[in-house]
Amino acid sequence: MKKVIVLGANGQLGKTIKDYSPSEVIKFHFFSRNDLDIVNKNSLKAIFKDSGFKYCINCAAYTDVEGAETNTEDAFLINAEGAKNIAEVCNTYHVKLIHISTDYVFDGKKNKPYTVTDQTNPINQYGKSKLQGELFIQEQLKPHYIIRTSWLYSLHGKNFLKTIINKIEDDASLNITTEQEGTPTSCIDLADFIIHLIDKDSIPYGIYNFSANGNTTWYGFAKEVAKNYNSKKTDSIKPSGVFKTLAKRPKYSVFDLSKTERIYKEINTWQKSVENIVKAYKG
Numbered sequence: 091m092k093k094v095i096v097l098g099a100n101g102q103l104g105k106t107i108k109d110y111s112p113s114e115v116i117k118f119h120f121f122s123r124n125d126l127d128i129v130n131k132n133s134l135k136a137i138f139k140d141s142g143f144k145y146c147i148n149c150a151a152y153t154d155v156e157g158a159e160t161n162t163e164d165a166f167l168i169n170a171e172g173a174k175n176i177a178e179v180c181n182t183y184h185v186k187l188i189h190i191s192t193d194y195v196f197d198g199k200k201n202k203p204y205t206v207t208d209q210t211n212p213i214n215q216y217g218k219s220k221l222q223g224e225l226f227i228q229e230q231l232k233p234h235y236i237i238r239t240s241w242l243y244s245l246h247g248k249n250f251l252k253t254i255i256n257k258i259e260d261d262a263s264l265n266i267t268t269e270q271e272g273t274p275t276s277c278i279d280l281a282d283f284i285i286h287l288i289d290k291d292s293i294p295y296g297i298y299n300f301s302a303n304g305n306t307t308w309y310g311f312a313k314e315v316a317k318n319y320n321s322k323k324t325d326s327i328k329p330s331g332v333f334k335t336l337a338k339r340p341k342y343s344v345f346d347l348s349k350t351e352r353i354y355k356e357i358n359t360w361q362k363s364v365e366n367i368v369k370a371y372k373g
């Protein structure tokens with residue numbers, strides 16, 4: 091049995107990994123923010139020391155993109171210093187780290203899919219704090235996987251897919267931006283990839299992109315959710331050129347998945363994964 095610690099276990103990705111366990115070969119140990127604050131290095135050390143953990147999955151993060159523009163210090167404390175603390179304890183106690191990062195490390199000026207070697211240049215504070223976290227990990231720890239993912243959704247917590255379903259339920263009319271192109275990603279698909287890395291235990295370290303296949307806009311994503319949830323309500327979703335926000339967001343953040351698919355398998359299309367999750371939501 092491989093012992094695996096999951097940090098930030100009460101977030102949507104952490105909870106999705108919990109849905110996956112128990113596994114016959116992996117013994118997960120879940121720690122929410124209340125159980126273990128990644129900003130507190132001494133608490134991390136106390137839990138990691140003599141633990142026998144083989145892998146650490148870091149799902150803990152400050153994910154409020156708008157909030158990070160004003161609470162910038164908190165975003166950096168968690169996404170950068172927190173990641174550094176984890177990398178340091180992983181290094182001390184010989185634990186391999188699987189860390190989750192974001193498409194928002196890019197400025198979105200490209201018009202073809204981002205590879206893992208493309209130049210980063212975040213344009214908002216959340217993206218800057220996540221990039222700093224990546225850099226700290228690369229400096230501190232060799233055995234690491236940094237998985238860049240995008241537009242996560244699941245049955246848990248707060249996410250765009252659930253926001254759209256709730257608005258449809260409230261009979262609200264929605265204006266959704268067509269200004270960003272990217273790829274919605276199901277936490278279930280991402281959890282499966284993370285578990286694949288641990289199962290194989292021999293995949294080269296480094297950065298991997300992970301999203302569904304294909305691309306759309308937030309408007310296209312919302313339409314697809316409505317189509318699957320209640321096709322009579324698709325007309326309530328309208329395209330909008332501008333949706334005013336505090337944080338800038340990359341106009342284009344589609345990933346090149348070729349490196350990932352070489353060590354994994356062909357990934358679902360985003361439409362297929364949306365269909366699956368809406369089906370699960372409806373029970």
Ligand SMILES: NC(=O)C1=CN([C@@H]2O[C@H](COP(=O)(O)OP(=O)(O)OC[C@H]3O[C@@H](n4cnc5c(N)ncnc54)[C@H](OP(=O)(O)O)[C@@H]3O)[C@@H](O)[C@H]2O)C=CC1
Pocket residue numbers: 097098099100101102103104122123124126127128129148149150151152153168172190191192193220239240241242243247248
């Ligand atoms: N959501 C998305 O669309 C995307 C997310 N990502 C990345 O994926 C990862 C998982 O995101 P997701 O599950 O959506 O995020 P969530 O916001 O759902 O979960 C993050 C979790 O981290 C916890 N947390 C915050 N601060 C600390 C801390 N100091 N110590 C321990 N735990 C802490 C939060 O606890 P609490 O709620 O109590 O504050 C929360 O439970 C993150 O690294 C995120 O940056 C990447 C691309 C897209």
Ligand SMILES: Cc1cn([C@H]2C[C@H](O)[C@@H](COP(=O)(O)OP(=O)(O)O[C@H]3O[C@@H](C)C(=O)[C@@H](O)[C@H]3O)O2)c(=O)[nH]c1=O
Pocket residue numbers: 153154155156192193194239240241242249250253264265266267270308330332333335339
């Ligand atoms: C609710 C709403 C949002 N929008 C826009 C705002 C924004 O540009 C886009 C998505 O809104 P959100 O606030 O859900 O998305 P945002 O917080 O930008 O989501 C990001 O989260 C972080 C954590 C990531 O790492 C990214 O990959 C990405 O998923 O849709 C509308 O146009 N209309 C609406 O009614």
